[in-house]
Amino acid sequence: MAENLYIPETTERAKIYEVVIPQIEALISSETDLIANLANISAALKQAFGFYWVGFYMDNQAGELLLGPFQGPIACTRIRYDRGVCGHSFSSKQTVIVPNVDEFPGHIACSSASKSEIVVPMFNPKGEICGVLDVDSDLLNDFSEVDKIWLEKLLKALGTKI
Ligand code: SME
Numbered sequence: 356m357a358e359n360l361y362i363p364e365t366t367e368r369a370k371i372y373e374v375v376i377p378q379i380e381a382l383i384s385s386e387t388d389l390i391a392n393l394a395n396i397s398a399a400l401k402q403a404f405g406f407y408w409v410g411f412y413m414d415n416q417a418g419e420l421l422l423g424p425f426q427g428p429i430a431c432t433r434i435r436y437d438r439g440v441c442g443h444s445f446s447s448k449q450t451v452i453v454p455n456v457d458e459f460p461g462h463i464a465c466s467s468a469s470k471s472e473i474v475v476p477m478f479n480p481k482g483e484i485c486g487v488l489d490v491d492s493d494l495l496n497d498f499s500e501v502d503k504i505w506l507e508k509l510l511k512a513l514g515t516k517i
Pocket of ligand 1: 472
């Protein structure tokens, strides 16, 4: 892939992932700079799915996740490991799907427009957690196992380059 992302004309999310994820993997495979790759992943996911907010929070090795490249409205800059959905995903090293953010204790509302979210942990080649990918939707219950499978696959490909 060069500068163009081909997005199939379907509303079926699994089909879009099937076509878009290999293109993103190809794009990041030819670039070694982490920030550039995180920026393009955020942009590609936003462009392909129209998510409300897509971005990364990276471990600052001092008890906090620090805002990294993202697409969408401005967001909280620092999240403690024990706070919010991002902190929960980071601390548990598990993908967390929240169908209704108002029902998640400790959810950090960067925007009242965000209704559901998925947070996927990111690991370096040594298997150490180094950050999370956070995707927010302005629709309730917008994420499923399909998003988990494909986003985890994408972060696995990214992880080999950290
Ligand atoms: N909702 C997240 C905070 C990040 S923003 O949504 C971009 C959380 O609870 O960790």
